[in-house]
Amino acid sequence: MPELLPFAVSLKGTENAVRDGLAQAMACLAPLHLNTDDAGTVELVLAEALNNVVEHALASTPELTAIEIRGSHGADGLHITVIDCGAPMPDGTAPLAKTPNLDVETHDMPEGGFGWYLIHTLATDVKYSRVGAANHLSLQLPVGV
């Protein structure tokens, strides 16, 4: 199994910072030599998790607050935790995967609501907890196994 030391990446809570943060996190995964498909899975799940934090948890304080990505790797794949000190999830849990309804007329076609669906579809385990004043979203991804 490839060796990956635990890593942490810190970024500002803005859409532009998400790009840099993602690039840094993906660079940390280089030792795993992920194929295109697995790398795409990781980047997509992480992007959706970070976008959610920027759009919701940090919506009122984007420049002030940082987001931290922590990653580690084991026999069951990649473990990622996204931590922010923004607003808590409204009902204390991560939103469920709602399959987008595409059986509608063109003008009613959904333009959003795909984020959590993608996270739940690609990650094998999704856990949210409020730890003090921080949100912890833990994701397990079956890559690099």
Added chain:
Amino acid sequence: MELTSSTEHGLQIVTVQEPRIDAAVALAFKDRMRDTTEGGIDTVVLDLNHVQFIDSSGLGAIVAAMKNLAPDRKLILAGLTPTVDKVFRLTRMDSVFGVFPTVEAALTKLRA
């Protein structure tokens, strides 16, 4: 957000000259698509072969572009790279758009 446009055989081909359509540029993409396609009558083929990554915001922006062209004009997708293709497949949005491996394949099919 750089888009280039050409017309071939009665189709407008819009090529995204960027590696990503993500939350940071989704709004700019929507605006540029509206400007680029405004006033035309042709079906639009969106060439995504330079785009390596798209997130749900980018996907939403492409859906918005399709809705903006409807009901008179269609939006067809071509040149999806692996991760972009994955997003369309997982959300089943590939069933809403016509999707072709390349612009050439789209032209051949749409001309026939």
